[in-house]
Amino acid sequence: MAMSEHGFVVIGAQSVFFSITNLKTLVEVERGAYPVSIGEDIFATHEIQPGTVDQLVVALQTIDQLMTDYGVKSYDIIGTHSFFEAKNSQFVRDQLFSRTGRPVATLTLSQESYYRTQAVLGKFPHFDQITQKGTVLIDISSGSVELTAFANGEFGFSRNLSLGPLRVFEVMGDLQRTVPNPTEVMRDYIDSRLADFMRLLPKNQHYPHMILMGSALSVFNTLIPSGEEMVETDHEGFRLIYQEVVQASDQYLSDHFDLTPTQTAQVLPTVLLVYRLLKTLNAERVWISNLKLLDGIELSAAGEAGSQAAAIDPTREILISAQNLADRYQVDPKHRDSTVNFALQLFDRLKKLHGLGKRERLLLQIAATVNDVGSYVDTHKHYEHSEYIINSSELMGLTMPEQRMVAAIARYHSSDTPQTDLSDLHELNSTRRLIIAKLSALLRVADSLDASRQQKIQKIRVSIQPTRVLLTATATDDVELERWTLQTKGEFFAIVFGLPIELKGKTRL
Structure with a gap:
């Protein structure tokens, strides 16, 4: 078996999925x-x-x-958030490692959302065409529902809700025995949880299209028989399904549609959830897809391996997610864009000093985008507010340590300085602490170059000299404030990189 074949294993709520994929050809x-x-x-x-x-x-x-039979020696085992919701998940993880010799990696909810989005971007037929009109991607697993909005062919934002059918069934289980109309109460419960997502939707955007995917949709294999990979229906077709399910007994559903007891318990919450979304969004068309988290993981791995078959930008949705967070907290877009631009220029031109790679560049770009979100709460010590907002938000595609790193970089972009030994970042390992220090130092400089918030500096030239790093700025006005700010914020740059950094400006009239 060629080395381009790679194995993937995902432990979901209902099944353990696996695949062996050629990363060059997908x-x-x-x-x-x-x-x-x-x-x-x-x-x-x-x-x-x-x-x-x-x-x-x-x-x-x-x-x-099976992997051995195919000659696949190295493969990844990933546990979804459902696995790690168990109170004893760490013990089970250790038991699996002891008995199989294979570690189980974790995914954050934002990573799962990222991989599902990659799956539909890369594999869903005519996705670009469908999403020209407002589209909501709905991934329904047993424990949660991920709602991702698209408009004008572009990713909008994503939100995870604890509304999976098994979870709803658990919460609402007693109602079926104690209230005369449990369906109505379940509907109200679902509506109350959807309110937060609806609040975030653009006021003037219509969402006529819905794409359904996820492990909980296995119930539709019998409700909507099809040998195809994708099923399309409309509002009226789903309304008929909804009416049949709501009026049926569990015994009828089990016998008529050949469902297991577990599937039967999920039918009503699943169908009710989708129907309430249809009604709330006033959607017209529904696509039911068999795409899974596994598909997105394959695409992402192929992209990282340089495959031409994975013709999607792996960072696009991550950056849009960061921009959405900045917009939500009303960050000044001109200063944000200026800071991002200078931060990336500094990163690219100072590679000999920092020695970091593509992923670290992405983290710097994200941190430069969201570093001022804390000003929405209070401009006084806004960097502290930025840290906890970032840590509490869903930044698509980042691991938990990466999100913590972005939050720390945002905190230290201002006058608050980490201890020289970085001991205040004890929860992160030494390698990550050093990356935080380097990226924070670069972000401080980038932020200083627009200290006036007037975008005076049009471009910069970066020169690494034996005794200093010299920035030569071409500006439309006097840059004394920027120079003075850099003298203060640049002290940390000198500590981290061993060279002072200075700004020389020339005004272009």
């Missing part, structure tokens, strides 16, 4: 799934039971043998 050599319902354990007892752990071990061992 052709799947093998794909499958083993039904292991950790979701039922988690939502019933909040823990993964020993018997379920045994099933996971068997599934992983079987997949490992």
Whole structure:
């Protein structure tokens, strides 16, 4: 088997999915799934039971043998957020490692959202055409619902809600035995949770299209029979499904549609959730897709490997997510863009000093975009507010340590300086602390170059000299404020890189 083949394994709420994919061509050599319902354990007892752990071990061992048969020596095992919601997830993770020799990596909710978005961008038929009109991508897993908005062919924003059908069934389970109309109460419960997402939607944007995907949609395999990879229906077609499900008993659903007890429990919450979204958004067309998180992970890995088959920009949605956060907290767009521009120029022209790579450049760009969000709360010590806002937000595509790093860089872009030994960042390892220090030093300089908030400096030339780093600015006005600000903020640059940084300006009339 060629080295371009790579294995992927995802532990979801209902199954363990796997694939072997040629990263150069994005052709799947093998794909499958083993039904292991950790979701039922988690939502019933909040823990993964020993018997379920045994099933996971068997599934992983079987997949490992398959990987060996295909000659795949290295592959990734990823646990979704459903797996890590279990109170004993870390113990189970350790048990799986002890019994299979394979570690289970974690994903944040924002990473999962990123991979699902990559899946539809790269694999959904006519996606560009469909999203010219407002479109909401809805990924329904057992425990949560990810809602991602698109308009004019562009990603808008994403929001995760704890509205998965198994979770709703758990919360609402007692109602079916205690109230005369549990469906109406469940509808009100779902509507109350959707209110936050609806509040964030642009006021004048219509969303006539919906794309449904996710593990919980397996119930539609029988509700909407099709041998195709994608099913299309409309508002009226889904209304008929909704009426049939709402009026049916569990026994009828189980017998008529050949559903397991677990699927039967999820039918009403799933159909009700989708129908309420249809009504709320006034959507006209619905596409049901079998694309999964696994597809996005494959695409992302192919892109990182330089595959021409993965013809999507892997950072586009990440940067849009950061811009959306900045817009939400009313960051001055002109100063933001100026700071981003200078930060990236400094990064590119000072590579000999910092020695960092593409991912670190992206983190700097994100930090430069969102570093002033704290001013929305209070301009006094706004950098402290920026840190906790960033840590509490969903920045698509970042790992948890990366998001913590961006928050720390934003905090230290101002006058607040990390301790020289970076001991105040004890929760991050030494490598990440050093990256934070380097990127914070660069961001401080970039921010100083627009200290007046008037975008006086049009361009800069960067020169690394034996005793200093010299910035030569071409400006439309006097830059004394920028020079003075840099003298203060540049002290940390000198500590980190061992060279002072100075600004020389020339005014262009």
